[in-house]
Amino acid sequence: MLPTLPVETEAFIILSFALFTIGxxxxxxxxxxxxxxxxxxxxxxxxxxxLVAFARQWGNLDGHLFVFFVMTVAAAEVAVGLALIxxxxxxxxxxxxxxxxxxxx
Amino acid sequence: xxxxxxLIILIPALGAFVNIFVGSRLKEEQSALIxxxxxxxxxxxxxxxxxxxxxxxxQEAIVNPFFFDSWIRIPAVGMMENGLGNAFVGGLEIPWQxxxxxxxxxxxxxxxxxxxxIHVYARGYMHDDPRFSRFFAYLNMFLAFMLVLxxxxxxxxxxxxxxxxxxxxxxxxxxxxxxxxxxxxxxxNAARKAFIANxxxxxxxxxxxxxxxxxxxxxDFYKPGEIVNPDVQTGAAYSDSHGGYGEEDVHxxxxxxxxxxxxxxSQIVLMSTLGAAEPEGEGENAAIAAAPAYEDNSHLTMNQMxxxxxxxxxxxxxxxxxxxLMVDFGxxxxxFGTVLVIITLFMLLGxxxxxxxxxxxxxxxxxxxxxTPVSALIHAATMVxxxxxxxxxxxxxxxxxxxxxxxxxxxGASTALMAGFIALGQWDIKKVLAYxxxxxxxxxxxxxxxxxxxxxxxxLVTHAFFKALLFLGSGSVIHGVEHGEHHAHEHxxxxxxxxxxxxxxxxxHEEVNPEAFDPQDMRNMGGLAGKMPITAITYAFGALALAxxxxxxxxxxxxxxxxxxxxxxxGGGYGPLHALSGWIVFPMLLVAAFLTAFYMGRQYWLVFxxxxxxxxxxxxxxxxxxxxxxxxxxxxxxxxxGAMNQPGTHRFATxxxxxxxxxxxxxxxxxxxxxxxxxxxxAIVLAIRIYGDNKxxxxxxxALERDDRFATAFRASNARLWWDEAYDAVFIQPFNRAxxxxxxxLDWKWLHDDFHDALTNGFQRTGQIFAKPVDQGAIDGxxxxxxxxxxxxxxxxxxxxxxxxxxxxxxxxxxxxxxLIFLLIPLIGxxx
Numbered sequence: 001m002l003p004t005l006p007v008e009t010e011a012f013i014i015l016s017f018a019l020f021t022i023g024x025x026x027x028x029x030x031x032x033x034x035x036x037x038x039x040x041x042x043x044x045x046x047x048x049x050x051l052v053a054f055a056r057q058w059g060n061l062d063g064h065l066f067v068f069f070v071m072t073v074a075a076a077e078v079a080v081g082l083a084l085i086x087x088x089x090x091x092x093x094x095x096x097x098x099x100x101x102x103x104x105x
Numbered sequence: 106x107x108x109x110x111x112l113i114i115l116i117p118a119l120g121a122f123v124n125i126f127v128g129s130r131l132k133e134e135q136s137a138l139i140x141x142x143x144x145x146x147x148x149x150x151x152x153x154x155x156x157x158x159x160x161x162x163x164q165e166a167i168v169n170p171f172f173f174d175s176w177i178r179i180p181a182v183g184m185m186e187n188g189l190g191n192a193f194v195g196g197l198e199i200p201w202q203x204x205x206x207x208x209x210x211x212x213x214x215x216x217x218x219x220x221x222x223i224h225v226y227a228r229g230y231m232h233d234d235p236r237f238s239r240f241f242a243y244l245n246m247f248l249a250f251m252l253v254l255x256x257x258x259x260x261x262x263x264x265x266x267x268x269x270x271x272x273x274x275x276x277x278x279x280x281x282x283x284x285x286x287x288x289x290x291x292x293x294n295a296a297r298k299a300f301i302a303n304x305x306x307x308x309x310x311x312x313x314x315x316x317x318x319x320x321x322x323x324x325d326f327y328k329p330g331e332i333v334n335p336d337v338q339t340g341a342a343y344s345d346s347h348g349g350y351g352e353e354d355v356h357x358x359x360x361x362x363x364x365x366x367x368x369x370x371s372q373i374v375l376m377s378t379l380g381a382a383e384p385e386g387e388g389e390n391a392a393i394a395a396a397p398a399y400e401d402n403s404h405l406t407m408n409q410m411x412x413x414x415x416x417x418x419x420x421x422x423x424x425x426x427x428x429x430l431m432v433d434f435g436x437x438x439x440x441f442g443t444v445l446v447i448i449t450l451f452m453l454l455g456x457x458x459x460x461x462x463x464x465x466x467x468x469x470x471x472x473x474x475x476x477t478p479v480s481a482l483i484h485a486a487t488m489v490x491x492x493x494x495x496x497x498x499x500x501x502x503x504x505x506x507x508x509x510x511x512x513x514x515x516x517g518a519s520t521a522l523m524a525g526f527i528a529l530g531q532w533d534i535k536k537v538l539a540y541x542x543x544x545x546x547x548x549x550x551x552x553x554x555x556x557x558x559x560x561x562x563x564x565l566v567t568h569a570f571f572k573a574l575l576f577l578g579s580g581s582v583i584h585g586v587e588h589g590e591h592h593a594h595e596h597x598x599x600x601x602x603x604x605x606x607x608x609x610x611x612x613x614h615e616e617v618n619p620e621a622f623d624p625q626d627m628r629n630m631g632g633l634a635g636k637m638p639i640t641a642i643t644y645a646f647g648a649l650a651l652a653x654x655x656x657x658x659x660x661x662x663x664x665x666x667x668x669x670x671x672x673x674x675x676g677g678g679y680g681p682l683h684a685l686s687g688w689i690v691f692p693m694l695l696v697a698a699f700l701t702a703f704y705m706g707r708q709y710w711l712v713f714x715x716x717x718x719x720x721x722x723x724x725x726x727x728x729x730x731x732x733x734x735x736x737x738x739x740x741x742x743x744x745x746x747g748a749m750n751q752p753g754t755h756r757f758a759t760x761x762x763x764x765x766x767x768x769x770x771x772x773x774x775x776x777x778x779x780x781x782x783x784x785x786x787x788a789i790v791l792a793i794r795i796y797g798d799n800k801x802x803x804x805x806x807x808a809l810e811r812d813d814r815f816a817t818a819f820r821a822s823n824a825r826l827w828w829d830e831a832y833d834a835v836f837i838q839p840f841n842r843a844x845x846x847x848x849x850x851l852d853w854k855w856l857h858d859d860f861h862d863a864l865t866n867g868f869q870r871t872g873q874i875f876a877k878p879v880d881q882g883a884i885d886g887x888x889x890x891x892x893x894x895x896x897x898x899x900x901x902x903x904x905x906x907x908x909x910x911x912x913x914x915x916x917x918x919x920x921x922x923x924x925l926i927f928l929l930i931p932l933i934g935x936x937x
Contacts (some may be wrong), residue, residue, distance in 0.1 A: 105906035
């Protein structure tokens with residue numbers, strides 16, 4: 001049994017929430033596609049943190065297990081996303097997402 | 106023998122049929138042969154019937170034609186009451202029964218005899234006519250109908266024949282309806298005038314029929330078993346032996362009745378009105394022959410008698426009881442005498458139409474538009490005598506209707522006088538004869554009015570012959586003058602052919618072509634006696650007969666009428682009214698006789714004597730044998746027919762007594778005969794003095810016109826006393842105006858224009874309402890609106906698709922937040 005500091009789970013959650021919010025705002029505000037992806041990563045990691053915190057609280061490994069899934073999906077998603085960005089750049093010579101509104105109607 | 110009787114109608118009908126349907130493919134000779142043969146056959150049957158009647162002592166026969174079980178039979182349940190209050194078997198029972206008695210055989214002989222001669226004449230006259238076969242078809246049809254008229258045993262059959270001859274008259278008068286230059290129109294107008302005037306008369310006869318049926322419950326003249334004239338027919342009766350009427354003892358009987366019956370039995374097919382006819386068995390010795398002899402009709406009930414028998418019975422009962430029998434009409438009732446007067450007045454109207462009396466005679470002069478054989482047959486010899494025949498047949502009614510007889514006598518006498526007056530002012534040869542016919546019919550009708558039925562029929566018969574002779578003679582003259590006109594134009598070769606019209610009828614056609622030559626105008630004739638000797642001589646025979654000169658036939662018949670009138674006048678007659686009518690009628694008839702002789706003399710001298718007034722008259726040839734032989738035959742009869750009823754033997758009177766209850770022989774007053782003959786000869790002498798020596802027509806004026814004393818009278822006579830003009834003003838013009846009003850204003854303007862247009866406009870406007878606002882506006886609007894709604898909403902909704910990722914991200918976030926809130930709301934209250 002590892003010695004644990006008597007840190008409340010709420011602290012983790014607050015931090016997770018803050019991270020998540022920052023990430024959300026980043027998604028909404030940023031124009032650079034890579035930065036939007038970084039914000040998405042931030043959101044995912046915030047979710048990871050929340051999961052780990054609750055796993056610690058209840059002494060359960062389910063949370064840790066889910067974090068693995070999330071990490072895997074995040075990685076795959078980033079791979080695909082970055083490939084898309086490269087393809088878009090080749091076509092449009094920019095990754096400013098405000099320039100990409102050809103699918104408007 | 107009895108089987109032959111229907112043939113007298115069937116053969117001419119068949120001839121007509123054949124000529125109508127295949128006539129156009131036949132040659133003239135064949136067509137004429139069919140017509141003449143049919144007519145001759147009918148005449149032979151009439152002769153056979155005549156001899157049959159002679160051999161059976163004038164016993165009449167009532168014949169039901171083969172395969173005619175009944176004609177009109179409308180049954181009703183139970184018994185009905187007729188107007189007199191007698192019960193009779195309900196319903197309408199009118200059999201197609203033919204009556205062979207002396208009166209009908211007389212008419213048959215005249216009709217078929219004169220008819221056959223005219224058929225022969227027509228073969229020559231209608232030569233080269235394009236519708237030759239149709240003419241003969243119509244002639245045969247006319248014969249058939251006329252024979253139906255005279256052989257009918259009830260009023261309805263008489264009426265069928267009546268209407269039928271009216272139709273044939275229309276067809277034949279308008280035969281040349283397709284002539285050019287307005288001629289055809291004149292002919293068809295004349296035909297229509299005849300038909301319409303006849304129709305007015307038909308109304309009278311119809312009303313008389315209705316009243317008769319209402320009063321008596323039947324229309325039969327005499328039912329089988331009735332005795333017509335008990336005064337002459339005692340011991341010659343027969344009964345019918347059907348159970349429905351009451352039992353008669355049928356036993357063999359000796360004496361005249363049986364012999365008469367034997368001859369007769371095969372002629373009679375009796376019919377019961379209640380049902381099946383008793384079979385005649387061996388035919389020779391049927392029940393009729395073996396009947397007991399009766400003195401009169403007193404053994405018969407009212408149901409077993411025809412209209413005349415019932416009338417006599419009622420009158421006897423009235424006399425016996427002293428109070429009049431009332432005829433019940435429902436809401437009102439009249440005495441029997443009054444009803445008789447009304448019936449006979451209506452019959453007089455019918456006779457006035459058919460026999461051309463005042464006021465319905467106006468069609469007869471116009472009817473001269475038809476071909477001359479038609480004028481001779483229909484308008485001299487037969488159809489116009491139908492009215493007289495009907496009245497003589499109904500002599501029982503007329504004899505007992507004093508007032509009507511008075512009126513009849515007056516009508517007849519005034520017609521005779523008036524028409525005689527008009528005849529002497531006419532220039533057309535046929536018009537003179539037409540008015541002469543009207544006048545002579547007036548004589549006959551006056552005789553009927555004076556209860557002198559035998560003289561009326563006698564005059565009918567003789568008049569048929571000499572008037573037909575005169576008409577046929579005039580036809581011969583017209584033909585001759587026409588041919589003369591042709592020859593004249595050929596010889597002179599002038600170019601008037603364009604105006605030369607082959608018109609055969611009517612007066613100078615001022616309205617048609619004033620330049621045309623009228624072959625019927627006496628002013629274009631003269632001196633024809635030299636050119637057409639046979640015509641001239643036979644015409645003289647006819648003229649003398651008409652004028653009433655001894656020994657021609659007309660003398661005897663006309664004299665009988667005058668004698669009877671005088672006798673009744675001075676002798677008191679059958680009553681004060683009768684005697685009065687005699688006093689009025691006698692002078693009128695005398696003057697009419699004088700005028701008759703005068704205008705015939707005028708006509709003869711203008712046509713045949715003196716010098717020819719035109720080229721046409723100079724070159725008129727005599728007519729062919731087809732036309733002259735009938736003339737000679739008729740001339741012979743005009744001379745000898747007086748033998749029929751000589752003052753001593755009275756054969757015709759005896760003959761007729763068997764059919765007419767009130768027929769009787771007339772007296773012969775030698776003084777009267779001498780006076781009448783003197784009048785006639787004086788009239789002729791006067792005519793010769795005025796019209797002889799070519800003085801008749803000088804400078805476009807008649808001899809009388811030049812004389813100031815008579816000029817006005819002549820002009821009045823020439824203008825036909827303005828009868829047609831009066832009718833035109835009183836009836837035709839208002840009728841045309843009313844018709845025009847109804848047609849133009851009511852029908853075209855109001856109905857078609859106003860009313861119909863209103864309807865169609867309203868309809869259109871309603872349609873427009875439904876079309877524009879409703880259909881286009883509402884319905885289209887709705888449907889299109891839905892589309893536009895979809896478009897608009899998709900447009901508006903489409904604006905969400907901005908294409909910007911960040912916007913989509915915000916939407917995504919908002920949606921997620923909303924879902925989260927919705928999920929967490931329930932936890933607000935309890936959890937923390």
